[in-house]
Amino acid sequence: MSYARFQETMGRINDVLCTVNLLNWDARTQMPAAGSATRASQIATLTGLARDMAVSDAFAAAMEGALDELSAAPADDLRRRAVESTKARVETLRRIPEALIRESADLKTRAQTLWAELRLRNDFEGFAPTLQRTIAIQREIAAAIGYERHPYDALVGQYEPGMTLARLDTLYGELKAGIRPLLDRALGLEPPRADFLARAYPVGAQRRFGAEIAARMGYDFARGRLDDTVHPFEISFTRNDVRITGRFRETWLPGGLFAVWHEAGHGMYEQGIAPAFDRSAFTTDLVNLYAVGGASFGVHESQSRLWENRVGRSERFWDLHFDALQATFPEQLADVDGLAFWRAVNRAAPSLIRVEADELTYDLHIILRSEIEAALIGREIEVADLPSVWAEKMRAYLGLEVPDHLRGVMQDVHWASGMVGSFPTYTIGNVMSSQFFAAASREPDIAAGLETGEYVPLATWLNENVHRHGRSLTPDRILQQATGSALDAGPYLSDLARKVDRLAATA
């Protein structure tokens, strides 16, 4: 009875948080700008209601009752784990003052709208007071959650349980050491042709081609849809309705295509959660007050990166699918072949924009952002310093001058959304993507499928080993079970090295 009561309330919390996702999806894809102020109230009210339900005495009593009821169940009984993990998360949540959560949710929608407007006018100063308040809230949240060594740990841990600034510094050290020589080698090669990527590709045809490949990878459009937005994202309202968004630009073909496959990778994760986990603790993130089925942001990103980069940027992929792309854009691609296309979309070229960065430079963008946000949270720098710090690091890591805020500190929506501590999960996802891909590729049918463009075996393996578990296992356990090892930069650096080898061999 108590477990049933626990589950009933859990389901209602999930309903409210799925609805907050809809409010956010709508705000970023459909809503007229005038709706922003009252939309912020709506999101704040619903987030507050979800929090009230989660921290209520009635829910605490239901959890205690459920634990009594399940005291004879084995420790890995799913119901027992659901209650135990929920209890731990509610305890963290209780430490964050309600007023802070409410203000944060309220600020988020307004800040995103302001960001979308002011970035086009290169107006960082206009945005700074809003961002200042956002950062102040995040500092307060870090203090409320608590941490051992650095306040940033509390924030990273929200997105990637167990991750800390110290562990990140080690990982980043390995990556910097591994990537630098690969990047130098790649930049020493004759640059591949890439002029044809910037020809005029009608947006509708890009969207159709991108969606066809996404469906082939396994994204189920009967339980999803693809809409336009400024900064692409994936969001779900249970596994039955998992939406992806894209940003297609006529004169930059890879931008739209790879983003769709990236978001489709996220989408397949959410669509692949076990149906029994609908409206449950295993599809609800009670710390971030967010309905999501993925185990962590890093594991989520591993799925998007796997389809975008391990599959979509592989040499074999373009052997197989270039003809279809050429048939879609016969004039634009008349003087190109599959190998040239593959080389173009793997061209190493330090750039200003993270979402357009090639694989070799991408993690340097992330390391830059991680270091800056950790310093912001640690009060080593302030919001007013951001443009100069950004410019400095961009020079040091990528050798580039920042010409304006749109191509600098205002390019990403994350900080405007109050998502401080989430950037590292992109690099964690890259690293994990190679671990999962290497383990999966050892299966003969998966390897054979990658040769023939038949992606069902790979998608099935990912579903079995990653997706279906939802949040019922920790990231570490999923990684260990699926690959036999802990987080390890090795396979990722090997993948990058192999790519540079092939670029050199085909130059």
Next chain:
Amino acid sequence: MSYARFQETMGRINDVLCTVNLLNWDARTQMPAAGSATRASQIATLTGLARDMAVSDAFAAAMEGALDELSAAPADDLRRRAVESTKARVETLRRIPEALIRESADLKTRAQTLWAELRLRNDFEGFAPTLQRTIAIQREIAAAIGYERHPYDALVGQYEPGMTLARLDTLYGELKAGIRPLLDRALGLEPPRADFLARAYPVGAQRRFGAEIAARMGYDFARGRLDDTVHPFEISFTRNDVRITGRFRETWLPGGLFAVWHEAGHGMYEQGIAPAFDRSAFTTDLVNLYAVGGASFGVHESQSRLWENRVGRSERFWDLHFDALQATFPEQLADVDGLAFWRAVNRAAPSLIRVEADELTYDLHIILRSEIEAALIGREIEVADLPSVWAEKMRAYLGLEVPDHLRGVMQDVHWASGMVGSFPTYTIGNVMSSQFFAAASREPDIAAGLETGEYVPLATWLNENVHRHGRSLTPDRILQQATGSALDAGPYLSDLARKVDRLAATA
């Protein structure tokens, strides 16, 4: 302090109900069909939360405290009226059992999806059990609310406060007596040409033309949008975000156009509510648990009908705007002029489909539905009888045989949505539309504007006299203040008679 507490909770209830509106809008315009089951849970949970907040002891205490605080305020003080009307509505709401509301909300989404599917397969029997449960719930709700003479009174009163079956019978009697001779006379005339309405009109151009005129009427696209759906509707998430939907079919030009102007009329009402009423008692219907700014369904319909019929189907309107329509569709309308177009869209022709009915037969469709649903609620007939009763009345009122359920009992979404008692408000709206239009047209600048296609004076008058008041005045008081009289079929019958005269004169 107590009034502030009342208003704070009222605002949060409005946030939740605006969000339910978004869940419904999305379900009917964007959602993949697979999302239906969990969407129903989401709507049920949020509706339940809104109800919990409305009937909570804390809210009751805030209302009592607010009334104490405002005891010295005059009786028509807006704050005092907000609390008093809310208190009365919460009392009605308390009489409806929570489980019933929850089941009704849950059933609604599933029933709508099923209806949309089964109607295309002419499968009334497949839909009957779901409809049966919907009707049973409505009967229970009528019993819970209470009534003096007929259970239908309790349901009609939810949508049109003060309306009863007895009053409707009188109104319907007047209308039948007035309309019948007009219809006979119109049907005796040489029928206007209408063949050109069914030519191929590309849907995109229809949508653009419809939207341009809607904007000219005063619908503000900066605070709204137009999407496609099966059955057009208007819905709002505060005055800052008021969305309309349309259904355009290539070979039936008037269907899409007039529906857009109809929904734009609803939209202008919601966009025109006083900004101070955002998130307040005056934009929240606590009996229907629905966020809406209009005073009643009938007053709402008067605004849509006014723009659709009093303006959009007037002879002068097509004198003014036919050239633009012809420029949009030069080939399709090469052999047509403004007068011929006006005559075509006012052709009296008994038809099977309510939303395509001409003005002279429209109310007969409503009277048919009202009588059937009143009999259903009064247990004089059952769901299984619907097709035969429908066929019988269609024969009696319009002389038509019903060939299938899609063109019969399954054509409207209302019963699938549990909206029993709302049909009469369409006819009430027609009647009121002529009352408002007659009163407004007595102003010289409005009359002059209608001659030149300048609709700002009319829109301004409607805003001043109707829109801005939101739900702060009763329908009767709005009508009395604006027109100087109570509900009166006279002006409507005069408008219809004048139209038949002009059809005869131009035949």
